[in-house]
Amino acid sequence: MTMISPASKIQIDPFFQVPSYVKATRSGKVQLPVLYKDSSCLHVILKVKTSLTKSLLVDSGLTPALKMGQHTLLSLSAFEHRHSTLGTYSAVHLTLPSLRKTGFYRRSGWRELIAKGEQRHMAFLLLQSVNNTAAINNAGKEIWGFPKQMANIDIVSNRQVIGFEVRDSDNRKTMLSFGGMPKKIMPFPAFDLTLYSQNEHGLHRTVINARGKYNFHLPLGFRIELGDSDSPLTRTLRQLQIEDARILSVLNTHKYQARMNEGVLVECLDDL
Numbered sequence: 001m002t003m004i005s006p007a008s009k010i011q012i013d014p015f016f017q018v019p020s021y022v023k024a025t026r027s028g029k030v031q032l033p034v035l036y037k038d039s040s041c042l043h044v045i046l047k048v049k050t051s052l053t054k055s056l057l058v059d060s061g062l063t064p065a066l067k068m069g070q071h072t073l074l075s076l077s078a079f080e081h082r083h084s085t086l087g088t089y090s091a092v093h094l095t096l097p098s099l100r101k102t103g104f105y106r107r108s109g110w111r112e113l114i115a116k117g118e119q120r121h122m123a124f125l126l127l128q129s130v131n132n133t134a135a136i137n138n139a140g141k142e143i144w145g146f147p148k149q150m151a152n153i154d155i156v157s158n159r160q161v162i163g164f165e166v167r168d169s170d171n172r173k174t175m176l177s178f179g180g181m182p183k184k185i186m187p188f189p190a191f192d193l194t195l196y197s198q199n200e201h202g203l204h205r206t207v208i209n210a211r212g213k214y215n216f217h218l219p220l221g222f223r224i225e226l227g228d229s230d231s232p233l234t235r236t237l238r239q240l241q242i243e244d245a246r247i248l249s250v251l252n253t254h255k256y257q258a259r260m261n262e263g264v265l266v267e268c269l270d271d272l
Helices: 050-054 134-144 232-239
Strands: 021-025 028-032 034-049 062-064 071-084 089-100 123-131 148-157 162-168 174-180 184-189 193-199 202-211 213-217 223-226 246-260 264-267
Touching (some): 034 050, 034 148, 034 162, 071 148, 089 232, 123 134, 134 193, 223 232
Parallel strands (some): 123 193
Antiparallel strands (some): 034 246, 089 123, 148 162, 162 174, 174 223, 202 264, 213 246
């Protein structure tokens, strides 16, 4: 079995002409870096109480990076990947901008936002992640240590409404839903992402090189609602009191392209 999708058409583009290699997983071989040729994505930027985010970082060696008074920024993102070297799939991620407590890091996480992905010490800790493909689920766990779980994901993005709904894999219960009427105010360039993830070996750092152009929307009229699911994603969102969180901005695009590199081990958790 192989998870590698034909990359010949993708690699015609210089953005995707990078050295690649193959890594074996239980679900088959994965080409790295993963190339995303045709994707849509939606980012919801929220403000939650810092005390709630810190409760999720106990024994992690990390601290919230982007603070606004007594609050911290959090991101909820949905992706629809139509053409990639991992095939076709959708995913929803909950991430928290974080800095390491030990080792060198810049004093301001805000300054890190303008740095290139490879130069950042701040990264978005992947708190929870769901996707709709078993092979992607296994690859995320084995290669990156991502906290994966299966789900059914519906994403809507047009001129009238943008949003998504996530349901348990058996379709019986809803994890969460987000939606509203878009109010575009300006374009916004895509930015590289730097992720933190953790497994039994320690803290991993993964750089995702991205390009494209987002639509930046006013956060008026958007709502997040939690369902009656007892999934890890829903439990974490309840712990963060996400339905009471203030939505600061919404960004979306149908022209997202990216290269997701293999993560590197930053430090062992036993050393923290």
